[in-house]
Amino acid sequence: MEDSVLTFMKLNGLVKRNTTILVGVSGGPDSMALLYFLHSLKEKWNLKLVALTVDHQLRGEESKDDSRFVKKMCEKWNIEFCGTSLDVPSYKKSNHVGTQVAARELRYQFFSEKMYAYNADYLALGHHGDDQIETMAMAFVRSANSRAMSGIPVKRPFSCGTIVRPFLGITKKEIKRYLQSNEIESRLDPSNLETDYTRNYFREYIIPLLKSQNNNIHYTVQKLSMYLKSDEDYLTNEAQKLLYQDVLLNENDKSASFNIDLFQSYHTALQRRVYHLILKHLYDELPKNLSYMHEEQFLSLINNQKANGRLDFPHDLKVIKSYRTLTICFEKNLSESTPYHEVLIIPGQVLLPNGTIIQAQFTEEQYKESKDYYLCNKNQVALPLHIRTRKTGDRMTWKGLSGSKKIKDIFIDEKIPTGLRDTWPIVTDNNGEILWLVGLKKGGPINQTEDASFIQLYLEKATM
Template structure:
């Protein structure tokens, strides 16, 4: 087994010479084999090893006995030892979560603290090939999301370095043979034999049947996991780019929105991932009752022909479709930060906005010099009445000297307008929907050009609020 594990380490570039490696050790066969293996290559690879073991306070005195056992073995093998007793039951109660999730969170928090304290490069864990098979099969049974099938990663960033799993290329039987040949007598957790736990059920009932059909299934599944992981990494990178380009968020509160046409222009594989990125951004912790059903509801909402419609998600999250936009916000959250509006501007007339801003329109026989917050046009060039509204998906405008038209989004980007301001920016249009003025930014050109002396003058005054 030593040669195959060493080859696996080299292939995946898991450890560098001279590194500091923390080894998570429970006292069971897998972690004891890993600790012994790393100890056997310690001098050759010039490794600084530190064993770290945790009592989760879940099995009374037995878990403390496991901790004492690991400490004793580390003394025998001359390996520095760090032990801790974590109050998982209290943490579970405080956070209102399951036992296994609570134990994992506390364990990894402690691992991260020790990584930083010891300035470690790696945290080595004893997951093996059979664990990988179990994880992939469980993902198939429990999830409708393809990203869940990337399995246990061989290596991933963590704290000051990386988590590594050198044993993912070997089986449980190989590990058992390894510890037996070296007279290592590990501690056995009796709950590993209780099939009431989901993973134990797969371990005892399902995986042996798969091995009957393919004794090398751990290698097959590991290769599948690696290729899926590479594909998923690429898709996530592309989805992250899409998220940054099309999704507008509010940094002060949980809120997100996007223009539906821009979202639907993305590939369907990226749409799903951008959707999940939005949920991860909004929720502090994803609700347990959030499932693929909500994903289906989301895409059905996008396809709906209705202009205004809402759906409810878990934990008071609402999705609201407002014509060309889709907004995500929490029910208790005030929505005044991104209101849409559509107002008719009579001539002469005036519109007052909640922020104190004012738009006025008057007829004039004299053309005055224009400035940033005024707009003049010939009254016969446009279709009355005028309207002031927020932008809509696909809005474009044209002006003198421009070949074709330009998206409002691109005008905002060029002007470096913050995303939080774009949704409420006032847009002046005529009755045919022609954008005449992106107020304060760009003056458009009417479709027709006539010469007379009857003008309409529109002025904008910014509010003090």
């Protein structure tokens, strides 16, 4: 067994020499075998070992005896011992979680604290190949998420160091033989035999069936786990690039928006992952009632032909489709738009409520125009200029248009989301003539002279 574990550790880069390793030890066969195995490398590899033991206060004196047993074995092997007692029943009640979740959360909090306290490089845990089979089989039954299907990671960042699992390449049977050949004592948690826990049920009934078809399934499953994790890491990294490149994330009001046409150009595998990254960004903690059905509804909303639509997600998160823009935000941030009216002094600028800035200056040259610029002759407009939101009946005209057109109809033609229309900036002169529907249409004098100074307006978009 030792050679198999050493080879596995080398292939996966698990433990370096001259480092500090904390070992999670319950007193059970797996963790005692791991502690002894690392102890056998202690001198040769110059390792500092510390055994961490947790009493979860779930089995009374029996769990206290487990801690005392681990402490006794550490004294025998000259390994530093660090134990604690955690009030899992109270934590479970106050946080409304199950026993297993409560125990794990408190245990890992303790582990993290000790990683910092010892400035440790690694936290070594005794999960083995059979645990990996159980985990992936359970994920297959419960989840449609490929990350969940990738199983227990061989290593992952944790606290100030790395969690490592040197035994994932061997079986429970090999561990038992190792204990016997080295006369290593261990204790048994009776709850591991109760099949009312899902994992124990799989351990007792499902895994033996799988092994009967492939006695080396732990190798197959571990390879599959590593391949799935590698693929998932790559896709998630690509999705993160797209998230920051093409999704507008507003930190102030916890919202996100993007162009639907651009989003649809992604491969479906990336669409799903960007969706999950957006939710992680918006939620402080993902709701437990968030399911794959919400993902299906989200993708259906994007892909259907309706111009507008809306979904309700847990904790008052709203997904709003308006033409080719999708906005995701919390209901408390969907307050009605407040109209505004500002006088634009030249030279000067106006900061609008959404963070947009409109700058104005006099110039003698006719700069090349774009949708973010507006230019007019200063002698042909009534000053001062005004910036305001739309009013009922607003109309404007521009060169080449016969007559005038309602601002409302322009918004519809340009497919401007309904939620943006009431705060869209409109520039008028002092007589109320609409000169610029900012970024969309440019009106003003039809025949501008070229014998005077010009007014140059520039839209500086908000950064979020």
